[in-house]
Amino acid sequence: MMTTAVKEVSGRPAEPPEEPTFEELAKRVDDAVAAVADLDPSARAVAEEMKHAIEAIHRAGLITIVRRLRADDATRSALFELVDDPVVHLLLSLHEIVRPDPTTHANRVLQSVRPQLQGHGGDVTLVRVEDGTAYVRLQGACNGCSMSSVTLRNLVETALVEGVPSITAVHVLANEPEPTLIPTDSLFPARRRVEEGWAKAGPVTDVPDGGIATFELRTGSGRDVSVIVVKLDQRLTAYVNECAHEALPLDNAVVDMDNGTLTCPWHGFCYDATSGECLTAPAAQLEQLPLRTDNGQIWIRVGP
Known part of the structure; x- marks a missing residue:
């Protein structure tokens, strides 16, 4: 009754409380992480376990939401629009619900073969991924013309094409003077x-x-x-x-x-x-x- 009376006197319904901005929420997270770092080991372990438990609940809920939206033709397009939003994409990526973008995925794959390249005096840098093609630069022995260099080049190409579904070809760019050092x-x-x-x-x-x-x-x-x-x-x-x-x-x-x-x-x-x-x-x-x-x-x- 009291709520109704207030609405009638003001002439319009009460406005809902204003939602916090993303920046405000992010600051709360930053402050909480800093506070947890200052706890003693036993208290910090409890706080970390609570964090992991809450993240597990969030991940399970997000997976359910994504599956429901993807299963219905009427809502699938809305899901795709949401995933394109940087904040939503970041949230889903953090919970490993969506695949990383091709550049991130390709860098992870290259990191797995980098020890083999460096063991033969070479290395690789991913320049960009464009229209299904990964453009890379090879350094050291990888950029030579010996049979071992060809083997290392093939190692990079095989790793990217087989390891990243969106990459179908690899193009080796000519080396340029290093611009940063x-x-x-x-x-x-x-x-x-x-x-x-x-x-x-x-x-x-x-x-x-x-x-x-x-x-x-x-x-x-x-x-x-x-x-x-x-x-x-x-x-x-x-x-x-x-x-x-x-x-x-x-x-x-x-x-x-x-x-x-x-x-x-x-x-x-x-x-x-x-x-x-x-x-x-x-x-x-x-x-x-x-x-x-x-x-x-x-x-x-x-x-x-």
């Missing part, structure tokens, strides 16, 4: 580099392998630029310190050395750590910056 100790003096828009970031040793270092740099015109440098398998890559999703900083991003990925700590957007390509939303891209080394120091071109 070019030693120039004997080419240009530091003074000239500064004049051309290069800023000295710090020692190479400041960036741990499989990790990230953040540098606050200044352009020649006095503009401040925050930059992150990622080191993966001793290879350095520099990016503007902004996630392509909402320009939030990537200081605490997670680097996965096995998959070669960089994951934003805010909303889970995943990037190829060496190219900056967004694997969660392919239209997005981190802004990569030219990087060189000189006498053990990192130099990054941030503009005039």
